[in-house]
Amino acid sequence: MPKIVDIYTDGACKGNPGVGGWGALLRYGGRTRELYGGEPHTTNNRMELMGVIRALEALKRPSRLRVHTDSKYVQQGISTWIHDWKKRGWRTADRKPVKNEDLWRRLEELAGQHDVEWIWVKGHAGHDGNERADALANLGVKGVTGDA
Numbered sequence: 001m002p003k004i005v006d007i008y009t010d011g012a013c014k015g016n017p018g019v020g021g022w023g024a025l026l027r028y029g030g031r032t033r034e035l036y037g038g039e040p041h042t043t044n045n046r047m048e049l050m051g052v053i054r055a056l057e058a059l060k061r062p063s064r065l066r067v068h069t070d071s072k073y074v075q076q077g078i079s080t081w082i083h084d085w086k087k088r089g090w091r092t093a094d095r096k097p098v099k100n101e102d103l104w105r106r107l108e109e110l111a112g113q114h115d116v117e118w119i120w121v122k123g124h125a126g127h128d129g130n131e132r133a134d135a136l137a138n139l140g141v142k143g144v145t146g147d148a
Contacts, residue, residue, distance in 0.1 A: 013047055025132045035136070048071040049107060
């Protein structure tokens with residue numbers, strides 16, 4: 001049975017919209033990889049999505065994944081809401097355009113290459129993977145702002 005890659009992701013935003021960062025921690029066997037980045041003008045939800053997208057882009061082959069996120073927006077969006085959005089032509093139940101459609105499309109494309117279990121974890125509750133992803137997201141913000 002192939003090993004499972006555990007991915008922990010988070011997004012951060014100083015102001016919403018504002019300066020944002022994303023972070024991802026990948027664990028496979030005894031190895032870890034940390035990724036982070038940021039954008040000067042974005043939203044928290046975009047950064048939450050970017051953390052997952054960048055983590056999936058870093059994978060070199062189709063894998064079994066457990067994606068841990070403290071964002072119900074990401075976890076429910078990719079697991080449930082996206083199916084209805086697509087049926088409605090990327091519209092919400094009240095017929096408004098889906099926010100972040102570009103990122104949802106990219107995430108769906110990437111996730112389709114893997115066997116993914118989407119796991120919601122309570123944020124800022126001492127979960128080591130989530131806490132590290134949060135720290136990485138904040139490094140992403142600092143990289144944009146230049147703060148030490």
